Amino acid sequence: MTQTPSKTSQSEALFARARTVTPGGVNSPVRAFKSVGGTPRFIREAHGAYLTDADGTRYIDYIGSWGPMILGHDHPAVREAISDALQYGTSFGAPGEREVQLAELVTRLTGAGKVRFTSSGTEATMSALRLARGFTGRKLIVKFRGNYHGHADGLLVEAGSGLMTNMDGQLGESAPSSAGVPEEYASLTLVSEYNDPAALDTLMAERGTDVAAVIFEPVVGNAGVLIPTPEFLAALHRVQAVGALLIADEVMTGFRLSLNGATGLLGLKPDLTCWGKIIGGGLPVGAYGGRSDVMDFVSPQGPVYQAGTLSGNPLAMAAGLATLRALEADAGIYDGLESYTSQLAGGLKTLAAEAGVPISVNQIGSMLTPFFVDAPHGTVRNYAQAARSDTATFGRWFQELLARGIYWAPSQFESIFVSASHTPTELDATLEAARAAFGSLKT
Ligand code: PLP
Numbered sequence: 001m002t003q004t005p006s007k008t009s010q011s012e013a014l015f016a017r018a019r020t021v022t023p024g025g026v027n028s029p030v031r032a033f034k035s036v037g038g039t040p041r042f043i044r045e046a047h048g049a050y051l052t053d054a055d056g057t058r059y060i061d062y063i064g065s066w067g068p069m070i071l072g073h074d075h076p077a078v079r080e081a082i083s084d085a086l087q088y089g090t091s092f093g094a095p096g097e098r099e100v101q102l103a104e105l106v107t108r109l110t111g112a113g114k115v116r117f118t119s120s121g122t123e124a125t126m127s128a129l130r131l132a133r134g135f136t137g138r139k140l141i142v143k144f145r146g147n148y149h150g151h152a153d154g155l156l157v158e159a160g161s162g163l164m165t166n167m168d169g170q171l172g173e174s175a176p177s178s179a180g181v182p183e184e185y186a187s188l189t190l191v192s193e194y195n196d197p198a199a200l201d202t203l204m205a206e207r208g209t210d211v212a213a214v215i216f217e218p219v220v221g222n223a224g225v226l227i228p229t230p231e232f233l234a235a236l237h238r239v240q241a242v243g244a245l246l247i248a249d250e251v252m253t254g255f256r257l258s259l260n261g262a263t264g265l266l267g268l269k270p271d272l273t274c275w276g277k278i279i280g281g282g283l284p285v286g287a288y289g290g291r292s293d294v295m296d297f298v299s300p301q302g303p304v305y306q307a308g309t310l311s312g313n314p315l316a317m318a319a320g321l322a323t324l325r326a327l328e329a330d331a332g333i334y335d336g337l338e339s340y341t342s343q344l345a346g347g348l349k350t351l352a353a354e355a356g357v358p359i360s361v362n363q364i365g366s367m368l369t370p371f372f373v374d375a376p377h378g379t380v381r382n383y384a385q386a387a388r389s390d391t392a393t394f395g396r397w398f399q400e401l402l403a404r405g406i407y408w409a410p411s412q413f414e415s416i417f418v419s420a421s422h423t424p425t426e427l428d429a430t431l432e433a434a435r436a437a438f439g440s441l442k443t
Helices: 009-021 076-086 097-110 121-136 197-210 230-242 261-266 314-329 333-355 383-387 391-403 424-440
Strands: 043-047 050-053 058-061 114-118 140-144 189-192 211-216 245-249 272-275 286-290 360-364 367-371
Touching (some): 058 424, 076 314, 097 114, 097 261, 097 314, 114 121, 121 140, 121 245, 121 286, 189 197, 197 230, 211 230, 245 261, 261 272, 333 360, 333 367
Parallel strands (some): 245 272
Antiparallel strands (some): 050 058, 114 286, 272 286
16 A cells, blocks of 8 residues: 655655765754754745745745845846856856946945955854954954854854754853864853843953954844844944944845845944845855955955955856845835734734733844743843743744744744745735644643
8 A cells, every 4th residue: 555645755755865964964054943843844946935845835935045035036137147147157266247246236235345255144254353353453352142143163152043052952051152162262252242231331341452343243133033222232332432343244134124234224333244145145145344444454455364266256246236236126125024024023913912822022124033932022132031932832833834834934043034025915824824823832
């Protein structure tokens, strides 16, 4: 008798094969569903607001490739730009016009004096910190607990994202956050509390003259969404008075919260900014930029070395250009994203309350996290408060959504990302699934 294949048999088979040849079966940890359990879906294709897995099941996608797909998947303008670039070769190892065009567009949209392209967000933050050290001649950096800036050694200290849940799904507490990071590296990274202006002021009063840079997520996505208070933003700007550079890590928020990211939305004045994700339109691109006098320290103009075989890759530049141009051309796009996401947030609040499930929702623009914690909405402000979430209940809720065709972020400590392809149809379907998912938590 032949067995009916389960809805996940192809993903299960691929996961088994993957585990024999790749650590944990994935190329980036959170994809393995460790903290929510179950089989990670292997994705076959993605169009608009939808993912289709290897078993042919369609999901409304709230990951958006962890941020880049703000226009939705397989956007015609981006696809055309990549196909057009493809006719002329895939990598030159020499400069080309698209790099100049994207740099011109990024500097115009963000006010940065100069930018340098990399191939990932991690390279951007790592390079920006080396630059800050080279420019100031100082060694220390300051970061905030639960902020994630990629996986460079000195940044894997009290870090967020996949590091907030370890292999067993428990909260990670130690610094450094990863094996393989020497204490000596970690000791050059000072950690302060997000949204605690007094703690930052005290730290800077004690150590400020040795601090090369303070790096921060202007809106945190990697501990779940945390929104900064005006007092904290003011304290961040005070670090510039003692000669430390202020580095806004806009890898997640850049071009997502506005055309000039969180910087534009919140009126920030960083010395340097890091970008990734949307700037490459779904292809591998990162960038760092800002004050020209600082950027001129980068090689070959200056003494701080940084390079990349595939930096400025023509296909990646084409995808980034098409994405940013589409965002700039559509004046209503950010209002539309905000409207969808705030309706989603409102719906989740109502449905959870009806089902008697305590959640605390943080939402800004197209970023949103429902923390499964008993606190008023909008009051989760730092790592410790986020870490009180009931991750087991979140995991059950996640599975209930997935079973109903909604692909939510597979960790409590992540933001979801809404795209311009999400319409009222997807909103209604999501809220219907969420109603059932909250309802099922009681049983
Ligand atoms: N900085 C922030 C704020 C991020 O969210 C991420 C990735 O999620 C990074 C840096 C690292 O970027 P990448 O994964 O492209 O190396």
